[in-house]
Amino acid sequence: MDNKVTPELSQKEKDSLDKQLARLEPKIVDAKHKYEDLVSQYHELYEKRHPEKRDERIKEELFNAYQNSNRSLDQILSFMASEEGNEW
Numbered sequence: 001m002d003n004k005v006t007p008e009l010s011q012k013e014k015d016s017l018d019k020q021l022a023r024l025e026p027k028i029v030d031a032k033h034k035y036e037d038l039v040s041q042y043h044e045l046y047e048k049r050h051p052e053k054r055d056e057r058i059k060e061e062l063f064n065a066y067q068n069s070n071r072s073l074d075q076i077l078s079f080m081a082s083e084e085g086n087e088w
Contacts, residue, residue: 066076
């Protein structure tokens with residue numbers, strides 16, 4: 001285990017780092033929005049290009065949702081078959 005002691009930063013160094021972090025935060029948010037927009041565009045085009053894979057993608061998403069839920073398969077299927085959908 002590495003037991004190196006990191007020297008304490010001066011207030012000036014802390015302030016400088018805080019300013020740098022504050023300048024980067026909006027850039028990160030902007031980059032994240034751009035990335036999400038690109039991914040959305042990609043998925044839309046992919047769906048148009050490969051409509052035959054849509055059913056497989058839906059199956060995977062449903063299976064992943066089932067695995068990550070705390071519901072039984074019977075509960076999920078019952079919910080999906082219900083007309084109202086207000087059971088949960």
